[in-house]
Amino acid sequence: MDFARLWLGLLLPLVAALDFGYHHQKDMEEFLKNVAKNYSSITRLHSIGKSVKGRNLWVLVVGRFPKEHRIGIPEFKYVANMHGDETVGRELLLHLIEYLVTNDGKDAEVTKLINSTRIHLMPSMNPDGFESVVKPDCFYSNGRENSNYYDLNRNFPDAFEFNNVSRQPETAAVMEWLKTETFVLSANLHGGALVASYPFDNGVPGEPPRARLWLPEPRVELRTLRLEGTVLPKHPNGIENMYFIRQISSGMQDYNYIWAQCFEITLELSCCKYPHEEKLPFFWNKNKASLIEYIKQVHLGVKGQVFDQNGNPLPNVIVEVQNRKHICPYRTNKFGEYYLLLLPGSYMINVTVPGHDPYLTKVVIPEKSQNFSALKKDILLPFRGQLDSIPVSNPSCSKTPLYSDLPSDSAATKPGLFLFLVTVFLVFVK
Ligand SMILES: *[C@@H]1O[C@H](CO)[C@@H](O)[C@H](O)[C@H]1NC(C)=O
Ligand SMILES: *[C@@H]1O[C@H](CO)[C@@H](O)[C@H](O)[C@H]1NC(C)=O
Ligand SMILES: *[C@@H]1O[C@H](CO)[C@@H](O)[C@H](O)[C@H]1NC(C)=O
Ligand SMILES: *[C@@H]1O[C@H](CO)[C@@H](O)[C@H](O)[C@H]1NC(C)=O
Numbered sequence: 125m126d127f128a129r130l131w132l133g134l135l136l137p138l139v140a141a142l143d144f145g146y147h148h149q150k151d152m153e154e155f156l157k158n159v160a161k162n163y164s165s166i167t168r169l170h171s172i173g174k175s176v177k178g179r180n181l182w183v184l185v186v187g188r189f190p191k192e193h194r195i196g197i198p199e200f201k202y203v204a205n206m207h208g209d210e211t212v213g214r215e216l217l218l219h220l221i222e223y224l225v226t227n228d229g230k231d232a233e234v235t236k237l238i239n240s241t242r243i244h245l246m247p248s249m250n251p252d253g254f255e256s257v258v259k260p261d262c263f264y265s266n267g268r269e270n271s272n273y274y275d276l277n278r279n280f281p282d283a284f285e286f287n288n289v290s291r292q293p294e295t296a297a298v299m300e301w302l303k304t305e306t307f308v309l310s311a312n313l314h315g316g317a318l319v320a321s322y323p324f325d326n327g328v329p330g331e332p333p334r335a336r337l338w339l340p341e342p343r344v345e346l347r348t349l350r351l352e353g354t355v356l357p358k359h360p361n362g363i364e365n366m367y368f369i370r371q372i373s374s375g376m377q378d379y380n381y382i383w384a385q386c387f388e389i390t391l392e393l394s395c396c397k398y399p400h401e402e403k404l405p406f407f408w409n410k411n412k413a414s415l416i417e418y419i420k421q422v423h424l425g426v427k428g429q430v431f432d433q434n435g436n437p438l439p440n441v442i443v444e445v446q447n448r449k450h451i452c453p454y455r456t457n458k459f460g461e462y463y464l465l466l467l468p469g470s471y472m473i474n475v476t477v478p479g480h481d482p483y484l485t486k487v488v489i490p491e492k493s494q495n496f497s498a499l500k501k502d503i504l505l506p507f508r509g510q511l512d513s514i515p516v517s518n519p520s521c522s523k524t525p526l527y528s529d530l531p532s533d534s535a536a537t538k539p540g541l542f543l544f545l546v547t548v549f550l551v552f553v554k
């Protein structure tokens with residue numbers, strides 16, 4: 125018996141902890157593949173396409189049923205490192221992956237989250253940019269863009285202005301990916317500032333772009349951003365005097381919200397874009413709880429299926445809150461499901477099937493936390509669905525500017541929801 129080896133074996137943890145350092149493509153792939161192998165029942169690793177230089181764009185899915193969508197389980201995603209030189213989010217997502225898979229069945233909260241949510245994690249949307257940065261640097265570097273020198277966050281179709289930029293493979297891959305799932309909530313992790321922003325990044329020409337919410341300067345401990353609504357003493361609701369105007373066209377979050385029915389926010393998590401790796405434990409410790417808390421918010425509001433009189437689920441039916449039309453109407457997916465992120469309150473839901481009068485039904489979203497589930501409300505329509513008349517594929521909105529027919533209050537998600545979501549995102553900065 126080799127006691128030395130036995131002793132060593134006892135000392136080694138069952139799972140080699142992910143180190144706090146930067147993981148380049150090869151190491152990242154190895155880590156993701158090991159996770160997918162060691163935790164095969166709750167993960168699915170797939171590449172949604174390749175970068176210009178042929179690097180895989182990996183997505184790891186974590187969930188009780190990771191391989192495919194299940195009715196009632198909302199789809200959530202995080203995308204990081206779309207600017208290759210903004211690196212903190214990339215490592216945060218690798219640590220988040222490790223945290224989720226190693227705590228499944230051990231930590232009740234993580235277990236419930238995995239049971240109730242399908243979580244898609246993309247540590248790098250721009251692996252070429254990341255690899256091209258020579259060394260950590262707090263400021264702008266060449267790695268921001270992809271290897272064709274395109275800023276991927278200016279590379280999506282834009283609802284408000286004509287955009288003829290050449291669509292990059294990374295962008296095209298994300299656009300295709302968005303069609304494959306009914307994503308409900310998302311965040312896109314950046315660096316270079318401390319700010320959270322919500323759709324819309326762009327606006328109707330000639331009108332001021334909508335405000336971005338700036339988090340306070342570094343050195344302010346941000347207790348505002350608490351789920352329970354604890355507020356920063358100086359600012360009654362923690363955000364009032366932090367609005368700042370900045371316009372971005374062809375960004376990813378607007379695209380998600382307008383064309384993919386997914387409410388995405390942009391989080392800038394570090395002033396330094398590419399900090400030294402000794403700072404990574406700090407960023408992980410400060411953001412871990414928020415990253416988890418934000419995922420839980422996918423369970424806000426109401427969800428369910430729409431059926432006709434014969435009990436057939438109806439796809440492509442418009443389901444929206446009355447007087448909160450989206451630019452492109454939100455439609456049920458192929459299972460007849462809808463998901464609406466809503467704060468507690470009373471709402472009138474408007475269900476529209478072509479050829480029929482709109483069907484209105486009231487929902488009351490309770491104040492109490494929903495136990496890892498939105499309010500469940502199936503809707504039975506009082507007629508047969510004429511399935512043939514409902515287009516089979518989601519007739520997506522035109523990709524050309526839509527501003528000419530925008531109603532002035534088209535922001536279907538009023539700031540209230542955004543502020544609530546951001547309030548659950550704790551970012552402590554010292
Ligand atoms: C996967 O398991 C192997 C041993 O079975 C271990 O060496 C490796 O560190 C594990 N990796 C991860 C990422 O869990
Ligand atoms: C999570 O799901 C598993 C498998 O379906 C079940 O055994 C377990 O009780 C669930 N745990 C929680 C905390 O909901
Ligand atoms: C985009 O359009 C502008 C003017 O409309 C034109 O000058 C430019 O060459 C076009 N670029 C591409 C890549 O098509
Ligand atoms: C319901 O939605 C349809 C389609 O979006 C719209 O035409 C109709 O005016 C809405 N009805 C009400 C009462 O909001």
Ligand SMILES: *[C@@H]1O[C@H](CO)[C@@H](O)[C@H](O)[C@H]1NC(C)=O
Nearest residue numbers: 236239240493494495496497
């Ligand atoms: C919350 O969900 C769990 C299973 O996921 C269930 O056992 C529990 O009864 C639920 N609690 C409430 C208050 O609904």
Ligand SMILES: [Zn+2]
Nearest residue numbers: 207210314315
């Ligand atoms: Zn960025």
